[in-house]
Amino acid sequence: MRRLRRIRPAEQKRAIKLATLRDCGRRCVYCAQPLEYARATLDHVHPLAKGGAHTPGNVVAACPPCNRLKADMLPVEFFMRYPWAGSNFIHHARAVHRALKRQARRAVSLAFAALQAAA
Numbered sequence: 001m002r003r004l005r006r007i008r009p010a011e012q013k014r015a016i017k018l019a020t021l022r023d024c025g026r027r028c029v030y031c032a033q034p035l036e037y038a039r040a041t042l043d044h045v046h047p048l049a050k051g052g053a054h055t056p057g058n059v060v061a062a063c064p065p066c067n068r069l070k071a072d073m074l075p076v077e078f079f080m081r082y083p084w085a086g087s088n089f090i091h092h093a094r095a096v097h098r099a100l101k102r103q104a105r106r107a108v109s110l111a112f113a114a115l116q117a118a119a
């Protein structure tokens with residue numbers, strides 16, 4: 001079998017960022033603002049610090065302020081606290097694992113139910 005050309009880590013990083021940005025519709029998945037390559041950051045939906053994986057189904061494009069806001073929160077904590085981020089995530093994070101989307105939908109409906117109960 002023919003050996004594939006070795007891909008340099010920097011090229012690989014760039015390719016992952018480009019693909020992630022494309023999968024997220026060139027938007028921050030949390031605030032839904034358009035995002036260009038230079039400003040985009042990669043966010044691990046389930047944080048690496050809490051056992052999340054560095055795999056395409058767990059990586060999304062986020063703007064720097066949203067990435068800082070989410071920090072090391074689990075997706076459920078983050079979406080319960082900021083349901084607008086959860087709603088945007090459900091619409092724009094098209095390539096993430098279905099389990100993450102299911103969690104997001106549940107967190108958002110719980111958060112909105114809690115808001116209604118408080119009103």
Ligand SMILES: [Zn+2]
Binds near residue numbers: 029030033066
């Ligand atoms: Zn954002």
